[in-house]
Amino acid sequence: MRPEPLVYVTIAHLYEDLCRSLDMLRRDDSAVRRSRAVVERALADGGTYYGINTGFGKLARVRIPADQQARLQRNLLLSHAVGVGEPIPRDVTRLMLHLKIHALGLGYSGVSPETFHRLLLFAEKDWVPVVPSKGSVGASGDLAPLAHLALPLLGLGAFWRPDGAGTVPAADVLAAHGLAPIDLQPKDGLALINGTQMMSAYGAYVLEKGSRLVRTADLLAAMSLEALQGSIKPFDARIQAVRPHPGQARVAENVRHLLEGSEILESHRDCGKVQDPYCLRCVPQVHGAGRDALAYATRVVETEINAVTDNPLVFEDGDILSGGNFHGQPLALALDVAAMALAELASISERRIYLLLEGHDGLPTLLMRETGLNSGFMIPQYTAAALVSENKVLCHPASVDSIPTSLGQEDHVSMGSISALKLVNVLRNLEHVLAIELLTAAQALDYRLPLRPGRGVEAAHRYVRRLIPHREADYLFQEDLLPCLDLIRTDALLDAVAEEGCVLA
Known part of the structure; x- marks a missing residue:
């Protein structure tokens, strides 16, 4: 039996699917054993099989004697565990581990049951290896990160402490539980380090957060629109219907829903203004395009987490075929696109922040009545501008770059791991920009x-004001920005709006 396909909705949902998959694999590893039997027969038939009885990469033509094939796999892990940089966050690495086990459990990698079950034990005990974040070129899989992920099998490397605060040598953890390091069998090392699980884990991690942020961005746009006495006409369903991008229609519907019952809208319905600036008027088009781009990236990640990205692949008919499923280009492109989508949400948000400070339609300039002595909300906009500018640098696509490796054998690589790392930084910058807009829009709404x-909008404003007061003098902005950031990073604000009957799609 093979694991059921994973359906990526949220990280929590994905973990539920993964836990069911891993539980099934503990009880029924027949797909793993069938795949391993093919490898065992191949080893006995005298043929040449890449990475099983040959060297790797440029060394693929070097035949390895039978008595050295187990050592070959150990050497593979040791030689490839050369990652550098800050460790990947524990929750991302935990997802990497689960995704690697799921992929091996599909039964096309030929991994030995002993190695497979030790990985299952790591997952069961929640022993999460420490993995450096840099060193993968995203082509023959995430070689260096996955080598570090597998090192504890050999009693090397380290595990995270359960709370994520510090690490413990893997040898100490194994010894404390009466476990010896395992001896890798032919094909094991290659099955462990070939794959795109680092890129996939980062993609799933960020895209879940992105699915919340697109809804939060719609809410903040509606708050800013109300504070600036903007027009609801650009959100008319008829406008969206003649340019029927799905994200655009959904954003416009969200904003219309949020503005239902607005006294502010009624107060300026006949004000004579013809058009708002683009950061208000084009919210459906900009936010919507971001949603559609993130939907594409999510489809790619869902396909990838259900794929086998090993090489060579082991098939039930006895064939062992070398191919290129390890190449990270699908993910590299998708994660680059996701970064651009998130960056644009930050970019248009910063323009709304700027507009809120300009003193339009009765709002005090810089959103305080007595400026001069007070700088008001001037500098939070500087911070937003800096983060938006940084995002522009981070959005240079990694996927268009390639540096040959393995003496030219691997002559085109995806750099998808760099796409993944950049994407996380864009996400964090976006969260801060949206926190600044939340704080600024709430201040502006007070004057209405x-x-x-x-x-x-009223429900969101009321919730913010329970936590953060109105300000009329300069103060340490971090006192308010940090709680706003917490609201951006959780469902609390969206839940408060949903309780008033405004569930955002």
């Missing part, structure tokens, strides 16, 4: 009282 905004 006693007029009430739409019920969704």
